[in-house]
Amino acid sequence: MRDIKTYLSTAPVLTTLWFGSLAGLLIEINRLFPDALSFPFFSFLLNSFIDM
Known part of the structure; x- marks a missing residue:
């Protein structure tokens, strides 16, 4: 069990x-x-940077 836990916590797996996620x-x-380009959040950020 310890070996499986060690394997799953290695950098390539993580x-x-x-x-993937x-x-x-x-x-x-x-x-x-x-x-x-029409995503509301990105357009909000773009407009806030333009207004500065």
């Missing part, structure tokens, strides 16, 4: 899980909001 999140965001 990195694979992290990038990040890719899934980006896929779902692009599925819900197909055009990132």
Whole structure:
């Protein structure tokens, strides 16, 4: 059991899980909001930087 716990806590496994979940999140965001330029949060950030 200790060897399995050590294996699952290694950097390549954690990195694979992290990038896999990040890719899934980006896929779902692009599925819900197909055009990132019209995504309200990004346009809000862009407008706030322009107003500065």
